[in-house]
Amino acid sequence: MSSALAHTKTKSQNQILLGFGLMLGMVLLVSLSMGAYRIPLPQVLAILSDQVGMHVGAFEVQQANVLLQIRMPRVLMGVLVGGGLGIAGAALQGMFRNPLVEPGLIGVSSGSALFAVIFMVFVPISPILAWVRPIGLPIFAFAGGLIAVLAVYRLSKSQGKTDAATLILAGVAINALAGALIGLVLFFADDSALRSFTFWSLGDLAGATWTKIPVSLILITFPSLMLLFSYRNLNALALGEQEAFHMGVNVQRVKLQFLIFSALIVGAGVSMVGMIGFVGLVVPHLIRILFGADHRLVLPGSFLLGALLLNFADLIARVIVIPTEMPIGVITALIGAPFFIWLIFNLNKPKN
Amino acid sequence: MLTASRVHFCIRQRPIVDEVSLELNPGEILAVLGPNGAGKSTFFKILSGEIRCKHGAIGYNGxxxxxxxxxxxxxVRAVMPQHTQVNFPFTVQEVVELGLISTKAKNPTRLIAEVLxxxxxxxxxxxxxxxxxxxEKQRVQLARVLVQIWEAKPFPRYLLLDEPTSSLDIAQQHAVLKILEAxxxxNIGILVILHELNLAAQYADKIALLKDGLLAKSGTVKEVLDEEILAQVFDHPIQLIANPAxxxxxVSSAAQSYSSTHTIKQA
Structure with a gap:
Protein backbone atom coordinates (compact mmCIF):
# COMPACT_ATOMS: atom_id res chain seq x y z
CA MET A 1 0.00 0.00 0.00
CA SER A 2 1.48 3.28 -1.01
CA SER A 3 -1.14 5.76 0.13
CA ALA A 4 -0.70 8.00 3.10
CA LEU A 5 -3.66 6.39 4.78
CA ALA A 6 -2.54 2.79 4.35
CA HIS A 7 0.94 3.88 5.26
CA THR A 8 -0.14 5.39 8.57
CA LYS A 9 -2.15 2.24 9.26
CA THR A 10 0.87 0.01 8.70
CA LYS A 11 2.92 2.38 10.83
CA SER A 12 0.48 2.35 13.72
CA GLN A 13 0.24 -1.44 13.50
CA ASN A 14 4.02 -1.64 13.76
CA GLN A 15 3.95 0.67 16.76
CA ILE A 16 1.37 -1.54 18.48
CA LEU A 17 3.54 -4.59 17.85
CA LEU A 18 6.59 -2.76 19.13
CA GLY A 19 4.63 -1.85 22.26
CA PHE A 20 3.69 -5.48 22.84
CA GLY A 21 7.30 -6.49 22.23
CA LEU A 22 8.54 -4.05 24.88
CA MET A 23 5.90 -5.18 27.38
CA LEU A 24 6.85 -8.80 26.71
CA GLY A 25 10.50 -7.92 27.30
CA MET A 26 9.67 -6.35 30.65
CA VAL A 27 7.56 -9.31 31.78
CA LEU A 28 10.39 -11.64 30.76
CA LEU A 29 12.94 -9.68 32.79
CA VAL A 30 10.69 -9.65 35.86
CA SER A 31 9.99 -13.35 35.32
CA LEU A 32 13.71 -14.09 35.19
CA SER A 33 14.22 -12.17 38.38
CA MET A 34 11.38 -13.48 40.55
CA GLY A 35 10.63 -16.88 42.01
CA ALA A 36 11.54 -19.06 44.98
CA TYR A 37 15.14 -17.92 44.52
CA ARG A 38 15.22 -14.16 43.91
CA ILE A 39 17.74 -12.67 41.57
CA PRO A 40 17.64 -8.86 41.72
CA LEU A 41 17.08 -7.15 38.35
CA PRO A 42 20.58 -5.55 38.16
CA GLN A 43 22.09 -9.01 38.53
CA VAL A 44 19.72 -10.38 35.87
CA LEU A 45 20.92 -7.70 33.49
CA ALA A 46 24.53 -8.31 34.49
CA ILE A 47 24.26 -12.04 33.85
CA LEU A 48 22.53 -11.52 30.51
CA SER A 49 25.08 -8.99 29.28
CA ASP A 50 27.86 -11.24 30.52
CA GLN A 51 26.54 -13.86 28.13
CA VAL A 52 27.11 -11.56 25.17
CA GLY A 53 30.55 -10.58 26.44
CA MET A 54 29.81 -7.34 28.26
CA HIS A 55 30.60 -6.90 31.95
CA VAL A 56 28.28 -4.39 33.55
CA GLY A 57 28.13 -5.65 37.11
CA ALA A 58 28.95 -8.39 39.58
CA PHE A 59 26.86 -11.49 40.24
CA GLU A 60 27.20 -14.80 41.99
CA VAL A 61 27.77 -18.06 40.14
CA GLN A 62 24.70 -19.58 41.74
CA GLN A 63 22.56 -16.73 40.45
CA ALA A 64 23.91 -17.27 36.97
CA ASN A 65 23.24 -21.00 37.17
CA VAL A 66 19.65 -20.59 38.30
CA LEU A 67 19.02 -17.94 35.70
CA LEU A 68 20.64 -19.67 32.74
CA GLN A 69 19.88 -23.31 33.49
CA ILE A 70 16.43 -23.12 35.08
CA ARG A 71 14.68 -19.82 34.43
CA MET A 72 15.89 -19.07 30.92
CA PRO A 73 14.63 -22.26 29.22
CA ARG A 74 11.40 -21.93 31.18
CA VAL A 75 10.80 -18.37 30.06
CA LEU A 76 11.71 -19.20 26.46
CA MET A 77 9.35 -22.15 26.51
CA GLY A 78 6.64 -19.83 27.82
CA VAL A 79 7.25 -17.48 24.90
CA LEU A 80 7.13 -20.28 22.34
CA VAL A 81 4.10 -22.12 23.72
CA GLY A 82 2.12 -19.03 24.73
CA GLY A 83 2.86 -17.29 21.45
CA GLY A 84 2.11 -20.46 19.52
CA LEU A 85 -1.24 -20.97 21.25
CA GLY A 86 -2.12 -17.32 20.60
CA ILE A 87 -1.33 -17.38 16.90
CA ALA A 88 -2.88 -20.82 16.36
CA GLY A 89 -6.05 -19.62 18.07
CA ALA A 90 -6.14 -16.52 15.87
CA ALA A 91 -5.64 -18.58 12.72
CA LEU A 92 -8.30 -21.16 13.66
CA GLN A 93 -10.83 -18.47 14.58
CA GLY A 94 -10.19 -16.72 11.30
CA MET A 95 -10.38 -19.90 9.28
CA PHE A 96 -13.58 -21.16 10.87
CA ARG A 97 -14.97 -17.61 10.80
CA ASN A 98 -15.98 -18.14 14.37
CA PRO A 99 -14.78 -16.16 17.37
CA LEU A 100 -15.56 -19.03 19.77
CA VAL A 101 -13.07 -21.45 18.29
CA GLU A 102 -9.97 -22.27 20.25
CA PRO A 103 -7.58 -25.22 20.04
CA GLY A 104 -9.08 -26.80 23.17
CA LEU A 105 -12.69 -26.43 22.11
CA ILE A 106 -12.38 -28.03 18.70
CA GLY A 107 -10.39 -31.03 19.83
CA VAL A 108 -6.84 -30.16 18.76
CA SER A 109 -5.53 -30.12 22.32
CA SER A 110 -7.24 -33.31 23.43
CA GLY A 111 -6.28 -35.09 20.21
CA SER A 112 -2.69 -34.08 20.85
CA ALA A 113 -3.01 -35.16 24.47
CA LEU A 114 -4.37 -38.57 23.51
CA PHE A 115 -1.50 -39.29 21.17
CA ALA A 116 1.00 -37.92 23.66
CA VAL A 117 -0.37 -40.30 26.27
CA ILE A 118 -0.23 -43.21 23.84
CA PHE A 119 3.39 -42.31 23.22
CA MET A 120 4.24 -42.01 26.91
CA VAL A 121 2.61 -45.31 27.79
CA PHE A 122 3.54 -47.56 24.89
CA VAL A 123 6.77 -46.26 23.43
CA PRO A 124 9.01 -46.85 26.49
CA ILE A 125 8.05 -50.53 26.48
CA SER A 126 8.46 -50.97 22.75
CA PRO A 127 12.11 -51.44 21.72
CA ILE A 128 11.26 -50.97 18.05
CA LEU A 129 10.13 -47.40 18.60
CA ALA A 130 12.97 -46.50 20.97
CA TRP A 131 14.78 -44.45 18.35
CA VAL A 132 11.91 -41.97 17.99
CA ARG A 133 11.91 -41.10 21.69
CA PRO A 134 13.65 -37.70 21.57
CA ILE A 135 11.41 -36.12 18.91
CA GLY A 136 8.61 -38.67 19.03
CA LEU A 137 6.42 -36.94 21.59
CA PRO A 138 5.89 -33.68 19.67
CA ILE A 139 5.42 -35.55 16.42
CA PHE A 140 2.88 -37.91 17.97
CA ALA A 141 1.08 -34.98 19.55
CA PHE A 142 1.02 -33.19 16.21
CA ALA A 143 -0.48 -36.22 14.48
CA GLY A 144 -3.16 -36.51 17.16
CA GLY A 145 -4.03 -32.84 16.94
CA LEU A 146 -4.23 -32.98 13.16
CA ILE A 147 -6.48 -36.05 13.14
CA ALA A 148 -8.79 -34.45 15.70
CA VAL A 149 -9.09 -31.14 13.87
CA LEU A 150 -9.64 -32.84 10.51
CA ALA A 151 -12.38 -34.97 12.06
CA VAL A 152 -14.08 -31.97 13.64
CA TYR A 153 -13.78 -30.03 10.42
CA ARG A 154 -15.30 -32.80 8.34
CA LEU A 155 -18.14 -33.31 10.81
CA SER A 156 -19.05 -29.63 10.98
CA LYS A 157 -19.04 -29.08 7.25
CA SER A 158 -22.20 -29.36 5.27
CA GLN A 159 -22.80 -28.00 1.79
CA GLY A 160 -19.47 -26.26 1.77
CA LYS A 161 -20.11 -24.30 4.94
CA THR A 162 -18.91 -24.90 8.47
CA ASP A 163 -21.82 -24.55 10.80
CA ALA A 164 -20.86 -23.05 14.15
CA ALA A 165 -23.26 -25.12 16.28
CA THR A 166 -22.22 -28.40 14.65
CA LEU A 167 -18.61 -27.36 14.99
CA ILE A 168 -18.88 -26.92 18.74
CA LEU A 169 -20.85 -30.18 19.04
CA ALA A 170 -18.31 -32.06 16.98
CA GLY A 171 -15.56 -30.59 19.16
CA VAL A 172 -17.35 -31.71 22.31
CA ALA A 173 -17.78 -35.20 20.87
CA ILE A 174 -14.13 -35.49 19.84
CA ASN A 175 -13.03 -34.15 23.23
CA ALA A 176 -15.19 -36.73 25.01
CA LEU A 177 -13.89 -39.52 22.80
CA ALA A 178 -10.28 -38.47 23.29
CA GLY A 179 -10.86 -38.21 27.05
CA ALA A 180 -12.29 -41.72 27.18
CA LEU A 181 -9.44 -43.10 25.09
CA ILE A 182 -6.90 -41.38 27.35
CA GLY A 183 -8.54 -43.17 30.29
CA LEU A 184 -8.37 -46.45 28.41
CA VAL A 185 -4.68 -46.01 27.61
CA LEU A 186 -3.92 -45.09 31.22
CA PHE A 187 -5.57 -48.33 32.26
CA PHE A 188 -2.65 -50.12 30.63
CA ALA A 189 -0.02 -47.75 31.96
CA ASP A 190 2.60 -48.63 34.53
CA ASP A 191 3.42 -46.47 37.54
CA SER A 192 6.17 -44.40 35.99
CA ALA A 193 4.11 -43.64 32.90
CA LEU A 194 1.20 -42.65 35.13
CA ARG A 195 3.39 -40.29 37.12
CA SER A 196 4.78 -38.56 34.05
CA PHE A 197 1.25 -38.25 32.69
CA THR A 198 -0.04 -36.67 35.89
CA PHE A 199 2.65 -34.01 35.92
CA TRP A 200 2.26 -33.33 32.27
CA SER A 201 -1.56 -33.10 32.27
CA LEU A 202 -1.55 -30.27 34.79
CA GLY A 203 0.18 -28.07 32.31
CA ASP A 204 3.53 -26.97 33.62
CA LEU A 205 6.43 -24.93 32.34
CA ALA A 206 8.71 -26.27 35.08
CA GLY A 207 9.74 -29.19 32.92
CA ALA A 208 11.34 -26.90 30.37
CA THR A 209 15.01 -27.63 29.81
CA TRP A 210 17.52 -26.54 27.20
CA THR A 211 17.27 -29.95 25.52
CA LYS A 212 13.60 -29.32 24.72
CA ILE A 213 14.08 -25.82 23.36
CA PRO A 214 15.53 -26.59 19.88
CA VAL A 215 12.71 -29.00 18.94
CA SER A 216 10.02 -26.59 20.15
CA LEU A 217 11.76 -23.70 18.46
CA ILE A 218 11.57 -25.42 15.09
CA LEU A 219 8.11 -26.95 15.52
CA ILE A 220 6.53 -23.71 16.71
CA THR A 221 8.49 -20.97 14.98
CA PHE A 222 8.30 -22.35 11.46
CA PRO A 223 4.51 -22.83 11.29
CA SER A 224 3.98 -19.54 13.15
CA LEU A 225 5.98 -17.72 10.48
CA MET A 226 4.02 -19.48 7.74
CA LEU A 227 0.79 -18.32 9.39
CA LEU A 228 2.11 -14.77 9.71
CA PHE A 229 2.81 -14.58 6.00
CA SER A 230 -0.65 -15.76 5.00
CA TYR A 231 -2.56 -13.00 6.77
CA ARG A 232 -4.11 -11.91 3.48
CA ASN A 233 -5.72 -15.30 2.95
CA LEU A 234 -7.13 -15.23 6.46
CA ASN A 235 -8.59 -11.79 5.82
CA ALA A 236 -10.20 -13.08 2.64
CA LEU A 237 -11.59 -16.15 4.40
CA ALA A 238 -13.22 -13.87 6.96
CA LEU A 239 -15.71 -12.90 4.24
CA GLY A 240 -16.55 -16.53 3.55
CA GLU A 241 -15.06 -19.41 1.62
CA GLN A 242 -17.03 -18.66 -1.55
CA GLU A 243 -15.99 -15.04 -1.48
CA ALA A 244 -12.36 -15.96 -0.87
CA PHE A 245 -12.49 -18.26 -3.89
CA HIS A 246 -14.03 -15.49 -5.98
CA MET A 247 -11.19 -13.22 -4.96
CA GLY A 248 -8.63 -15.73 -6.18
CA VAL A 249 -7.72 -17.68 -3.05
CA ASN A 250 -7.12 -21.41 -3.47
CA VAL A 251 -9.44 -22.11 -0.55
CA GLN A 252 -8.97 -25.85 -0.13
CA ARG A 253 -5.20 -25.67 -0.13
CA VAL A 254 -5.07 -22.66 2.17
CA LYS A 255 -7.44 -24.25 4.69
CA LEU A 256 -5.41 -27.45 4.78
CA GLN A 257 -2.26 -25.41 5.40
CA PHE A 258 -3.87 -23.56 8.29
CA LEU A 259 -5.06 -26.81 9.86
CA ILE A 260 -1.64 -28.45 9.56
CA PHE A 261 0.29 -25.45 10.87
CA SER A 262 -2.09 -24.95 13.80
CA ALA A 263 -2.01 -28.64 14.69
CA LEU A 264 1.79 -28.58 14.52
CA ILE A 265 2.02 -25.59 16.87
CA VAL A 266 -0.55 -26.86 19.36
CA GLY A 267 0.78 -30.42 19.21
CA ALA A 268 4.31 -29.23 19.95
CA GLY A 269 3.05 -26.99 22.74
CA VAL A 270 0.90 -29.69 24.31
CA SER A 271 3.70 -32.24 24.17
CA MET A 272 6.14 -29.84 25.85
CA VAL A 273 4.09 -28.31 28.64
CA GLY A 274 0.76 -30.15 28.69
CA MET A 275 -2.69 -28.76 28.09
CA ILE A 276 -2.98 -25.06 28.70
CA GLY A 277 -6.44 -23.73 28.03
CA PHE A 278 -7.91 -20.37 27.10
CA VAL A 279 -4.78 -18.62 25.83
CA GLY A 280 -5.76 -19.47 22.26
CA LEU A 281 -9.27 -18.15 22.82
CA VAL A 282 -8.73 -15.02 24.87
CA VAL A 283 -5.68 -13.55 23.21
CA PRO A 284 -6.91 -13.10 19.62
CA HIS A 285 -10.11 -11.62 21.00
CA LEU A 286 -8.34 -9.02 23.05
CA ILE A 287 -6.36 -7.98 20.00
CA ARG A 288 -9.49 -7.74 17.83
CA ILE A 289 -11.44 -5.78 20.41
CA LEU A 290 -8.57 -3.37 20.93
CA PHE A 291 -7.19 -2.95 17.41
CA GLY A 292 -9.60 -4.36 14.82
CA ALA A 293 -9.76 -7.52 12.76
CA ASP A 294 -6.97 -7.10 10.21
CA HIS A 295 -4.95 -10.31 10.49
CA ARG A 296 -1.79 -8.44 9.56
CA LEU A 297 -1.92 -7.25 13.16
CA VAL A 298 -4.04 -9.96 14.80
CA LEU A 299 -1.56 -12.77 14.02
CA PRO A 300 1.71 -11.26 15.29
CA GLY A 301 -0.17 -9.43 18.05
CA SER A 302 -1.65 -12.72 19.24
CA PHE A 303 1.79 -14.31 19.29
CA LEU A 304 3.27 -11.52 21.41
CA LEU A 305 0.29 -11.20 23.74
CA GLY A 306 0.05 -14.99 24.11
CA ALA A 307 3.73 -15.15 25.04
CA LEU A 308 3.21 -12.28 27.44
CA LEU A 309 0.12 -13.77 29.10
CA LEU A 310 1.59 -17.23 29.53
CA ASN A 311 4.77 -15.87 31.08
CA PHE A 312 2.70 -13.62 33.31
CA ALA A 313 0.57 -16.59 34.37
CA ASP A 314 3.71 -18.64 34.97
CA LEU A 315 5.13 -15.82 37.05
CA ILE A 316 2.00 -15.79 39.22
CA ALA A 317 2.06 -19.59 39.41
CA ARG A 318 5.61 -19.45 40.71
CA VAL A 319 5.33 -16.65 43.24
CA ILE A 320 1.83 -17.13 44.63
CA VAL A 321 2.59 -20.22 46.76
CA ILE A 322 6.37 -20.07 47.30
CA PRO A 323 8.16 -22.42 47.76
CA THR A 324 5.86 -24.70 45.71
CA GLU A 325 4.17 -23.87 42.41
CA MET A 326 0.59 -23.65 41.25
CA PRO A 327 -0.09 -25.52 37.96
CA ILE A 328 -0.15 -22.89 35.23
CA GLY A 329 -3.34 -24.32 33.74
CA VAL A 330 -5.14 -23.21 36.88
CA ILE A 331 -4.02 -19.63 36.43
CA THR A 332 -4.83 -19.37 32.72
CA ALA A 333 -8.27 -20.89 33.32
CA LEU A 334 -8.86 -18.50 36.22
CA ILE A 335 -8.21 -15.60 33.88
CA GLY A 336 -9.77 -17.24 30.85
CA ALA A 337 -13.04 -18.66 32.15
CA PRO A 338 -14.54 -15.37 33.41
CA PHE A 339 -13.50 -13.75 30.16
CA PHE A 340 -15.18 -16.50 28.17
CA ILE A 341 -18.41 -15.98 30.10
CA TRP A 342 -18.22 -12.24 29.49
CA LEU A 343 -17.67 -12.97 25.81
CA ILE A 344 -20.73 -15.19 25.49
CA PHE A 345 -22.89 -12.53 27.13
CA ASN A 346 -21.60 -9.83 24.84
CA LEU A 347 -21.93 -11.88 21.67
CA ASN A 348 -25.58 -12.48 22.41
CA LYS A 349 -26.36 -8.84 23.02
CA PRO A 350 -27.83 -7.00 20.05
CA LYS A 351 -25.35 -4.65 18.45
CA ASN A 352 -26.24 -1.00 18.66
CA MET B 1 -16.22 -13.35 -24.34
CA LEU B 2 -17.75 -15.43 -21.58
CA THR B 3 -19.34 -18.54 -23.00
CA ALA B 4 -21.38 -21.29 -21.47
CA SER B 5 -21.96 -24.17 -23.82
CA ARG B 6 -24.49 -26.87 -23.12
CA VAL B 7 -24.04 -26.66 -19.35
CA HIS B 8 -25.70 -29.47 -17.48
CA PHE B 9 -25.96 -30.11 -13.74
CA CYS B 10 -27.94 -32.81 -11.98
CA ILE B 11 -28.75 -33.53 -8.38
CA ARG B 12 -29.94 -37.13 -7.93
CA GLN B 13 -30.82 -37.62 -11.60
CA ARG B 14 -32.93 -34.46 -11.57
CA PRO B 15 -31.53 -31.81 -13.90
CA ILE B 16 -31.14 -28.44 -12.16
CA VAL B 17 -29.51 -26.83 -15.15
CA ASP B 18 -30.17 -28.53 -18.45
CA GLU B 19 -28.16 -27.89 -21.61
CA VAL B 20 -27.93 -24.13 -21.14
CA SER B 21 -25.80 -22.19 -23.62
CA LEU B 22 -25.15 -18.48 -23.31
CA GLU B 23 -22.71 -15.83 -24.46
CA LEU B 24 -21.74 -12.64 -22.69
CA ASN B 25 -19.79 -9.98 -24.53
CA PRO B 26 -17.79 -7.22 -22.86
CA GLY B 27 -19.72 -3.97 -22.79
CA GLU B 28 -23.01 -5.76 -22.36
CA ILE B 29 -25.47 -6.28 -19.51
CA LEU B 30 -27.11 -9.68 -19.57
CA ALA B 31 -29.97 -10.12 -17.15
CA VAL B 32 -30.89 -13.64 -16.09
CA LEU B 33 -34.53 -13.92 -15.08
CA GLY B 34 -36.78 -16.73 -14.06
CA PRO B 35 -39.11 -17.93 -11.34
CA ASN B 36 -37.83 -19.30 -8.03
CA GLY B 37 -36.24 -22.70 -8.45
CA ALA B 38 -35.49 -22.20 -12.13
CA GLY B 39 -31.81 -23.03 -11.59
CA LYS B 40 -30.53 -19.45 -11.78
CA SER B 41 -28.32 -19.70 -8.72
CA THR B 42 -26.88 -23.08 -9.69
CA PHE B 43 -26.13 -21.79 -13.18
CA PHE B 44 -24.53 -18.74 -11.57
CA LYS B 45 -22.28 -20.92 -9.40
CA ILE B 46 -21.22 -22.94 -12.42
CA LEU B 47 -20.34 -19.75 -14.29
CA SER B 48 -18.31 -18.41 -11.37
CA GLY B 49 -16.38 -21.68 -11.07
CA GLU B 50 -17.71 -22.50 -7.62
CA ILE B 51 -19.21 -25.79 -8.75
CA ARG B 52 -18.27 -27.92 -11.71
CA CYS B 53 -20.83 -28.82 -14.31
CA LYS B 54 -21.21 -32.48 -15.19
CA HIS B 55 -21.33 -31.82 -18.92
CA GLY B 56 -20.67 -28.76 -20.97
CA ALA B 57 -18.02 -26.09 -20.70
CA ILE B 58 -17.46 -22.56 -19.45
CA GLY B 59 -14.93 -20.40 -21.25
CA TYR B 60 -13.47 -17.04 -20.22
CA ASN B 61 -11.93 -15.20 -23.18
CA GLY B 62 -11.42 -18.55 -24.87
CA VAL B 76 -10.97 -11.96 -15.40
CA ARG B 77 -14.08 -12.20 -13.32
CA ALA B 78 -15.47 -10.83 -10.08
CA VAL B 79 -18.48 -12.29 -8.31
CA MET B 80 -21.02 -10.74 -6.00
CA PRO B 81 -23.00 -13.40 -4.12
CA GLN B 82 -26.41 -12.65 -2.66
CA HIS B 83 -25.32 -12.37 0.96
CA THR B 84 -21.92 -11.91 2.45
CA GLN B 85 -21.47 -12.03 6.19
CA VAL B 86 -18.48 -10.48 7.86
CA ASN B 87 -17.91 -12.04 11.27
CA PHE B 88 -15.07 -9.89 12.50
CA PRO B 89 -14.91 -6.11 13.01
CA PHE B 90 -13.38 -5.14 9.67
CA THR B 91 -13.71 -1.53 8.54
CA VAL B 92 -15.23 -0.66 5.15
CA GLN B 93 -11.82 0.29 3.81
CA GLU B 94 -10.41 -3.09 4.89
CA VAL B 95 -13.30 -4.98 3.31
CA VAL B 96 -12.84 -3.18 0.00
CA GLU B 97 -9.07 -3.70 0.09
CA LEU B 98 -9.69 -7.44 0.28
CA GLY B 99 -10.91 -7.31 -3.32
CA LEU B 100 -7.33 -6.67 -4.37
CA ILE B 101 -5.63 -9.56 -2.60
CA SER B 102 -4.84 -11.58 -5.68
CA THR B 103 -4.42 -8.88 -8.28
CA LYS B 104 -1.16 -7.04 -8.54
CA ALA B 105 -2.66 -3.58 -8.85
CA LYS B 106 -0.24 -0.78 -9.69
CA ASN B 107 -2.05 1.89 -7.74
CA PRO B 108 -4.33 0.21 -5.20
CA THR B 109 -5.09 3.41 -3.33
CA ARG B 110 -6.48 5.13 -6.39
CA LEU B 111 -8.53 2.08 -7.37
CA ILE B 112 -10.06 1.91 -3.89
CA ALA B 113 -10.84 5.62 -3.86
CA GLU B 114 -12.48 5.32 -7.28
CA VAL B 115 -14.74 2.39 -6.41
CA LEU B 116 -15.73 3.98 -3.12
CA GLU B 136 -24.83 0.38 2.73
CA LYS B 137 -23.45 -3.12 3.23
CA GLN B 138 -24.62 -4.07 -0.23
CA ARG B 139 -22.90 -1.05 -1.78
CA VAL B 140 -19.68 -1.73 0.11
CA GLN B 141 -19.71 -5.33 -1.09
CA LEU B 142 -20.25 -4.02 -4.60
CA ALA B 143 -17.23 -1.77 -4.15
CA ARG B 144 -15.14 -4.75 -3.00
CA VAL B 145 -16.21 -6.76 -6.01
CA LEU B 146 -15.68 -3.88 -8.43
CA VAL B 147 -12.17 -3.09 -7.26
CA GLN B 148 -11.09 -6.58 -8.31
CA ILE B 149 -11.69 -5.81 -12.00
CA TRP B 150 -11.64 -2.01 -11.95
CA GLU B 151 -8.12 -1.51 -13.29
CA ALA B 152 -7.91 -1.21 -17.08
CA LYS B 153 -6.51 -4.40 -18.61
CA PRO B 154 -5.74 -5.45 -22.19
CA PHE B 155 -8.38 -8.20 -21.95
CA PRO B 156 -12.11 -8.05 -21.20
CA ARG B 157 -13.33 -8.79 -17.66
CA TYR B 158 -16.67 -10.02 -16.40
CA LEU B 159 -18.81 -9.25 -13.41
CA LEU B 160 -21.36 -11.74 -12.12
CA LEU B 161 -23.99 -10.56 -9.65
CA ASP B 162 -26.64 -12.64 -7.90
CA GLU B 163 -29.59 -10.37 -7.10
CA PRO B 164 -27.57 -7.32 -6.12
CA THR B 165 -30.73 -5.29 -5.56
CA SER B 166 -32.56 -7.69 -3.26
CA SER B 167 -32.27 -5.68 -0.04
CA LEU B 168 -32.37 -2.20 -1.55
CA ASP B 169 -35.05 0.46 -1.84
CA ILE B 170 -36.05 1.71 -5.24
CA ALA B 171 -33.57 4.59 -5.44
CA GLN B 172 -30.72 2.32 -4.40
CA GLN B 173 -31.77 -0.31 -6.94
CA HIS B 174 -31.46 2.19 -9.75
CA ALA B 175 -28.21 3.51 -8.32
CA VAL B 176 -26.72 0.01 -8.44
CA LEU B 177 -27.91 -0.63 -11.99
CA LYS B 178 -26.52 2.76 -13.08
CA ILE B 179 -23.12 1.75 -11.66
CA LEU B 180 -23.31 -1.46 -13.67
CA GLU B 181 -24.27 0.51 -16.77
CA ALA B 182 -21.21 2.71 -16.35
CA ASN B 187 -14.49 -3.39 -21.33
CA ILE B 188 -16.46 -5.35 -18.74
CA GLY B 189 -19.33 -7.71 -19.43
CA ILE B 190 -22.01 -7.93 -16.75
CA LEU B 191 -24.25 -10.86 -15.95
CA VAL B 192 -26.84 -10.11 -13.34
CA ILE B 193 -29.61 -12.21 -11.84
CA LEU B 194 -32.61 -9.98 -11.24
CA HIS B 195 -36.02 -10.44 -9.73
CA GLU B 196 -37.49 -7.19 -10.86
CA LEU B 197 -38.50 -7.42 -14.50
CA ASN B 198 -38.68 -3.65 -14.92
CA LEU B 199 -35.06 -3.19 -13.92
CA ALA B 200 -34.10 -5.72 -16.58
CA ALA B 201 -36.32 -4.01 -19.13
CA GLN B 202 -34.72 -0.67 -18.41
CA TYR B 203 -31.02 -1.51 -18.07
CA ALA B 204 -30.24 -4.83 -19.72
CA ASP B 205 -29.00 -5.26 -23.26
CA LYS B 206 -29.89 -8.91 -23.36
CA ILE B 207 -32.12 -11.15 -21.28
CA ALA B 208 -31.99 -14.86 -20.64
CA LEU B 209 -35.10 -16.52 -19.25
CA LEU B 210 -34.63 -19.72 -17.29
CA LYS B 211 -37.35 -22.11 -16.34
CA ASP B 212 -37.00 -25.59 -14.82
CA GLY B 213 -33.31 -25.59 -15.61
CA LEU B 214 -33.93 -24.93 -19.28
CA LEU B 215 -33.16 -21.81 -21.22
CA ALA B 216 -36.70 -20.76 -22.14
CA LYS B 217 -35.66 -17.82 -24.25
CA SER B 218 -32.66 -15.58 -24.71
CA GLY B 219 -31.97 -12.59 -26.87
CA THR B 220 -32.23 -8.83 -26.89
CA VAL B 221 -34.65 -7.14 -24.52
CA LYS B 222 -37.12 -6.56 -27.36
CA GLU B 223 -37.04 -10.20 -28.41
CA VAL B 224 -37.48 -11.63 -24.94
CA LEU B 225 -39.98 -9.25 -23.40
CA ASP B 226 -43.08 -10.76 -24.85
CA GLU B 227 -46.30 -11.08 -22.91
CA GLU B 228 -46.87 -14.66 -23.89
CA ILE B 229 -43.35 -15.90 -23.16
CA LEU B 230 -43.19 -14.12 -19.81
CA ALA B 231 -46.59 -15.40 -18.77
CA GLN B 232 -45.49 -18.92 -19.60
CA VAL B 233 -42.19 -18.67 -17.76
CA PHE B 234 -43.59 -17.06 -14.64
CA ASP B 235 -46.98 -18.83 -14.66
CA HIS B 236 -48.62 -15.49 -14.23
CA PRO B 237 -50.34 -13.15 -16.66
CA ILE B 238 -48.09 -10.28 -17.61
CA GLN B 239 -48.86 -7.09 -19.48
CA LEU B 240 -46.37 -4.90 -21.29
CA ILE B 241 -47.12 -1.19 -21.44
CA ALA B 242 -45.13 1.22 -23.57
CA ASN B 243 -42.94 3.47 -21.45
CA PRO B 244 -42.90 6.89 -23.09
CA ALA B 245 -40.06 8.13 -20.88
CA VAL B 251 -43.86 -4.85 -17.19
CA SER B 252 -47.08 -5.12 -15.27
CA SER B 253 -48.20 -8.22 -13.46
CA ALA B 254 -51.95 -8.16 -13.73
CA ALA B 255 -53.28 -10.36 -10.96
CA GLN B 256 -56.06 -12.31 -12.59
CA SER B 257 -57.99 -14.92 -10.78
CA TYR B 258 -57.72 -17.74 -13.30
CA SER B 259 -54.08 -18.46 -12.64
CA SER B 260 -53.84 -17.99 -8.89
CA THR B 261 -54.34 -21.66 -7.93
CA HIS B 262 -51.87 -22.63 -10.60
CA THR B 263 -49.29 -20.22 -9.26
CA ILE B 264 -49.59 -21.53 -5.74
CA LYS B 265 -49.16 -25.07 -6.95
CA GLN B 266 -45.98 -24.08 -8.73
CA ALA B 267 -44.59 -22.34 -5.71
Missing part, protein backbone atom coordinates in the same frame (compact mmCIF):
# COMPACT_ATOMS: atom_id res chain seq x y z
CA UNK B 63 -9.83 -20.30 -21.87
CA UNK B 64 -11.67 -23.22 -20.35
CA UNK B 65 -12.53 -22.37 -16.75
CA UNK B 66 -10.87 -25.50 -15.40
CA UNK B 67 -7.51 -24.62 -16.91
CA UNK B 68 -7.47 -21.33 -15.00
CA UNK B 69 -6.07 -21.16 -11.46
CA UNK B 70 -8.27 -19.39 -8.91
CA UNK B 71 -5.87 -16.44 -9.02
CA UNK B 72 -6.06 -16.18 -12.81
CA UNK B 73 -9.81 -16.54 -12.70
CA UNK B 74 -9.99 -13.69 -10.20
CA UNK B 75 -8.32 -11.42 -12.74
CA UNK B 117 -16.65 7.07 -5.12
CA UNK B 118 -18.53 5.07 -7.73
CA UNK B 119 -20.59 3.23 -5.13
CA UNK B 120 -21.11 6.37 -3.06
CA UNK B 121 -19.47 4.86 0.02
CA UNK B 122 -16.43 7.13 0.46
CA UNK B 123 -17.89 8.66 3.59
CA UNK B 124 -18.24 5.21 5.20
CA UNK B 125 -14.69 4.05 4.73
CA UNK B 126 -13.56 4.20 8.37
CA UNK B 127 -16.74 2.69 9.79
CA UNK B 128 -16.97 -0.92 10.94
CA UNK B 129 -18.74 -2.93 8.24
CA UNK B 130 -21.15 -4.69 10.61
CA UNK B 131 -22.58 -1.41 11.88
CA UNK B 132 -23.84 -0.39 8.42
CA UNK B 133 -27.42 -0.62 7.15
CA UNK B 134 -28.42 -3.32 4.66
CA UNK B 135 -28.20 -1.00 1.68
CA UNK B 183 -18.98 -0.40 -16.28
CA UNK B 184 -19.81 -1.26 -19.86
CA UNK B 185 -17.36 1.33 -21.15
CA UNK B 186 -14.56 -0.31 -19.12
CA UNK B 246 -37.48 5.54 -21.95
CA UNK B 247 -38.95 4.29 -25.19
CA UNK B 248 -38.99 0.85 -23.59
CA UNK B 249 -41.75 -1.03 -21.83
CA UNK B 250 -43.26 -1.35 -18.38
Missing amino acids: HDIHTLKSRELAE EATNTSHLKDQVFNTLSGG LKSR TGGVF
